[in-house]
Amino acid sequence: MDKMSQLLKLLEKTDYIEINEFRMDFEELELQIMPAMQRVVQQAVTKQAAIQETIKTMEAIDFVPPIKDYPGEVAQVQLGAGSRKPVYLGGQQALYRFEEPQPNPPVVTFDVFDIPMPGLPRPIREHFSDVMEHPGDWAKKAVKDFGANVVTIHLIGTGPKVMDKTPRQAAEDIEEVLQAVDVPLVIGGSGDPQKDPVVLEAAAIAAEDERCLLASANLDLDYKRVAKAAVDYNHAVLSWAITDINMQKTLNKYLMKEGLTQKDIVMDPTTCALGYGIEFSIDVITRTRLAALKGDKDLQMPMSSGTTNAWGSREAWMKNDAWGPTDYRGPIWEIFTGLTMMLCGVDIFMMLHPQSVQILSEIGSTFTKEYLTTDVPDISNWITELE
Amino acid sequence: MQVTAMDIYRLLPQTNCEDCDEAACGEASCMAFATKLSEKEAQLELCTEISSEGFAKLESLLAPAVREITIGNGDKTTTIGGDEVLYRYELTYYNPTSLVIDVSDNLSDAEFTERVKVIEETEFERIGEMLTLDAIALRNASGDAGKFAEAALKLKKAKLPLVLCSFDSGAMKAALEKVGDERPLIYAVNESNLEEMAALALEYNCPVAIFSPNDLEKMKQMSRVLREKGIEDIVLDPGTFVEEGIGDSLDNFVMIRRLAVEEQDEDFRFPILGIPALTWLYEKDEIQGGIREATIAATLMNKYADMLIFHGTNIWELIPVLTLRQGIYTDPRKPQAVDAGLYEFGDLDKDSPILMTTNFALTFYTVEGDIKGKTNAYLLVLDTEGRAVDVSLAGGQLNAEAVADLIKETGIEDKVETRTLIIPGLAAPVSGEIEDESGWEVLVGPRDSSGVPDFLDKLKEKS
Numbered sequence: 090m091d092k093m094s095q096l097l098k099l100l101e102k103t104d105y106i107e108i109n110e111f112r113m114d115f116e117e118l119e120l121q122i123m124p125a126m127q128r129v130v131q132q133a134v135t136k137q138a139a140i141q142e143t144i145k146t147m148e149a150i151d152f153v154p155p156i157k158d159y160p161g162e163v164a165q166v167q168l169g170a171g172s173r174k175p176v177y178l179g180g181q182q183a184l185y186r187f188e189e190p191q192p193n194p195p196v197v198t199f200d201v202f203d204i205p206m207p208g209l210p211r212p213i214r215e216h217f218s219d220v221m222e223h224p225g226d227w228a229k230k231a232v233k234d235f236g237a238n239v240v241t242i243h244l245i246g247t248g249p250k251v252m253d254k255t256p257r258q259a260a261e262d263i264e265e266v267l268q269a270v271d272v273p274l275v276i277g278g279s280g281d282p283q284k285d286p287v288v289l290e291a292a293a294i295a296a297e298d299e300r301c302l303l304a305s306a307n308l309d310l311d312y313k314r315v316a317k318a319a320v321d322y323n324h325a326v327l328s329w330a331i332t333d334i335n336m337q338k339t340l341n342k343y344l345m346k347e348g349l350t351q352k353d354i355v356m357d358p359t360t361c362a363l364g365y366g367i368e369f370s371i372d373v374i375t376r377t378r379l380a381a382l383k384g385d386k387d388l389q390m391p392m393s394s395g396t397t398n399a400w401g402s403r404e405a406w407m408k409n410d411a412w413g414p415t416d417y418r419g420p421i422w423e424i425f426t427g428l429t430m431m432l433c434g435v436d437i438f439m440m441l442h443p444q445s446v447q448i449l450s451e452i453g454s455t456f457t458k459e460y461l462t463t464d465v466p467d468i469s470n471w472i473t474e475l476e
Numbered sequence: 477m478q479v480t481a482m483d484i485y486r487l488l489p490q491t492n493c494e495d496c497d498e499a500a501c502g503e504a505s506c507m508a509f510a511t512k513l514s515e516k517e518a519q520l521e522l523c524t525e526i527s528s529e530g531f532a533k534l535e536s537l538l539a540p541a542v543r544e545i546t547i548g549n550g551d552k553t554t555t556i557g558g559d560e561v562l563y564r565y566e567l568t569y570y571n572p573t574s575l576v577i578d579v580s581d582n583l584s585d586a587e588f589t590e591r592v593k594v595i596e597e598t599e600f601e602r603i604g605e606m607l608t609l610d611a612i613a614l615r616n617a618s619g620d621a622g623k624f625a626e627a628a629l630k631l632k633k634a635k636l637p638l639v640l641c642s643f644d645s646g647a648m649k650a651a652l653e654k655v656g657d658e659r660p661l662i663y664a665v666n667e668s669n670l671e672e673m674a675a676l677a678l679e680y681n682c683p684v685a686i687f688s689p690n691d692l693e694k695m696k697q698m699s700r701v702l703r704e705k706g707i708e709d710i711v712l713d714p715g716t717f718v719e720e721g722i723g724d725s726l727d728n729f730v731m732i733r734r735l736a737v738e739e740q741d742e743d744f745r746f747p748i749l750g751i752p753a754l755t756w757l758y759e760k761d762e763i764q765g766g767i768r769e770a771t772i773a774a775t776l777m778n779k780y781a782d783m784l785i786f787h788g789t790n791i792w793e794l795i796p797v798l799t800l801r802q803g804i805y806t807d808p809r810k811p812q813a814v815d816a817g818l819y820e821f822g823d824l825d826k827d828s829p830i831l832m833t834t835n836f837a838l839t840f841y842t843v844e845g846d847i848k849g850k851t852n853a854y855l856l857v858l859d860t861e862g863r864a865v866d867v868s869l870a871g872g873q874l875n876a877e878a879v880a881d882l883i884k885e886t887g888i889e890d891k892v893e894t895r896t897l898i899i900p901g902l903a904a905p906v907s908g909e910i911e912d913e914s915g916w917e918v919l920v921g922p923r924d925s926s927g928v929p930d931f932l933d934k935l936k937e938k939s
């Protein structure tokens with residue numbers, strides 16, 4: 090075969106030729122298009138026509154976003170007043186941001202305790218070991234170093250089997266934290282059903298008009314006393330039911346009979362940790378939010394998650410070489426638990442680890458933006474760009 | 477939308493198989509069979525009386541809102557899609573999210589072999605179930621068709637099905653020439669390669685993914701074109717934006733699934749693919765990257781991702797992902813419970829210790845794992861309707877009376893002379909009441925059952 094035929098043979102299955110560093114000197118040039126070349130051109134023309142046809146079909150298809158109307162809406166609850174910088178929870182009128190962005194980003198609160206809490210997992214203790222003797226310092230660190238916009242002070246020390254601190258001592262702890270930070274507070278008891286209402290009442294008086302969230306009212310304790318303290322001293326109440334939507338409805342109704350309104354109640358439908366029943370919480374929280382948007386007035390309140398429950402899971406804290414270091418497992422366990430609740434509609438998260446708080450806040454902040462208004466990077470070459 | 481049993485019954489032969497001793501479907505009546513079909517607990521093929529026309533109608537009626545697609549063949553498969561509902565409490569989610577790890581075609585031989593081995597061997601046991609990864613995504617990182625094909629050939633020996641990742645149809649063709657008979661997922665069609673990739677999908681009869689980042693209109697158009705060419709197995713990738721753009725990714729995932737389930741939009745009735753691996757385009761630190769990649773995976777898995785491609789292989793990153801998947805894909809209609817009653821571990825006699833726990837499957841298997849082979853004990857399992865210790869305590873299923881009844885019903889008092897019950901640490905608040913109700917002495921055990929063997933050893937030393 091002569092050189093030209095060889096070249097054309099090579100070109101038989103070629104659409105185009107790229108010639109690098111090519112230089113040619115000539116006075117007169119005559120090009121002869123050979124039959125094989127013509128076939129290539131012909132194929133290219135046919136292919137172009139097919140692509141044109143495809144593009145034409147494609148242009149005829151419209152996309153309509155599946156947006157819905159909801160008859161109900163979630164009440165907006167204000168936390169923080171007086172000397173506090175307020176934050177707002179709830180206020181949603183739709184399920185997803187492509188329908189309507191959320192009016193308020195989800196809020197993350199840092200857990201702080203009135204005693205040094207020797208039982209806290211190491212990955213958390215190491216961030217706070219220098220401030221654990223003083224709840225005020227602890228709260229300040231959470232706000233200053235880790236950007237908390239709410240702090241939860243758990244009055245664990247009031248527990249009869251813990252330190253049996255008096256309601257008066259609890260009130261002093263609250264005053265210390267109020268002095269130390271200017272963010273709103275969530276005030277938690279020790280979990281003792283006899284003592285909690287008394288302790289929360291004392292705390293409510295100490296924080297009069299600062300609009301704290303009293304945690305919690307539930308059916309196992311004197312919820313009327315907690316509700317009255319909130320009404321009398323201008324606070325909101327956390328209404329806590331155990332993964333049961335009917336129990337939640339009942340409790341909310343009872344609380345509203347005591348003079349609280351939708352704008353004074355935050356619900357805690359119970360957060361079961363990742364791997365420890367998280368699917369029960371997914372179902373209850375999803376159903377609660379849907380019910381609110383469909384118009385159920387007894388469930389139209391924002392929701393809270395005790396995300397720290399995640400640290401109770403053995404995969405979060407247990408040393409086990411086959412599972413890798415708890416320094417990473419722990420935060421992921423907390424992030425997953427909170428994130429899953431967030432995606433089902435929870436508005437405020439009680440959390441422990443600085444990195445968990447940071448990542449959850451970042452994702453939560455995107456919820457208030459409109460669909461396709463964020464600058465996103467070009468990922469069209471990810472297959473080769475990824476290392 | 478879920479099809480009702482009545483919709484199905486109308487299309488069944490309604491013969492109730494009266495002339496036969498036993499109906500082929502194994503049900504007492506056509507209505508019972510229709511109910512099973514509506515709950516996806518029976519196969520239409522079991523009915524021997526149905527006409528071919530009726531079969532075709534029912535088959536299309538029963539087709540899930542999201543098409544079920546199998547990648548791979550033989551003993552190397554992963555199945556995705558098949559969902560009917562937006563919320564798991566309405567029915568259940570089918571086919572757990574397929575977890576895939578990428579391998580690039582420019583690794584050295586040794587690195588390549590090692591990475592594939594890690595993927596194949598990753599496992600984590602939970603609640604009596606071994607959790608593992610599902611597929612390998614071969615990435616044409618080199619941009620070289622020859623290298624891509626060569627790497628694909630090496631994966632023929634791997635134990636998992638394949639996803640072939642390249643936007644270059646020439647490279648895809650080269651790889652399919654090596655492994656096209658194994659039904660890999662072709663990733664991916666985009667606007668510029670649509671014709672060629674579609675031809676390859678048809679030629680090799682492989683499922684194919686559409687890549688249309690942040691553009692659902694274009695995605696719908698490409699899906700329509702592929703469907704019109706006769707391609708049925710399609711996977712949708714609307715782009716995974718791992719930083720601030722994650723909000724857009726979430727919106728896209730939700731819109732696609734809502735269009736499939738509620739609008740029955742034929743162009744979107746396909747499984748969705750997310751790529752948390754994109755985290756590593758921006759994050760180079762192995763730990764930060766691992767935490768963030770897992771976070772993106774959790775975000776998308778919670779909102780309908782049927783398949784996820786990862787880059788990280790650290791076990792601490794994958795354990796939470798595997799655990800979340802296990803939770804989301806349990807069947808909410810069935811309590812995760814074991815039988816209540818008496819369980820025996822090791823060599824027992826009349827002085828053996830007696831422990832108590834609840835019948836929540838996770839609680840039971842955790843306790844079992846902590847004591848089996850490590851200590852000798854009786855274990856009383858209380859029916860708490862599948863609730864954990866703290867939850868059943870709060871909900872009232874774990875109460876003194878129930879525990880006293882359990883002691884009587886199991887006949888444990890005939891087997892042992894001891895009258896001491898060890899209850900979980902979390903059940904401490906009811907210890908006094910149990911003593912009063914049962915007449916037994918109650919000891920509060922450790923909060924976590926991993927402490928039980930130590931607890932029992934110390935108890936023995938004391939006595």
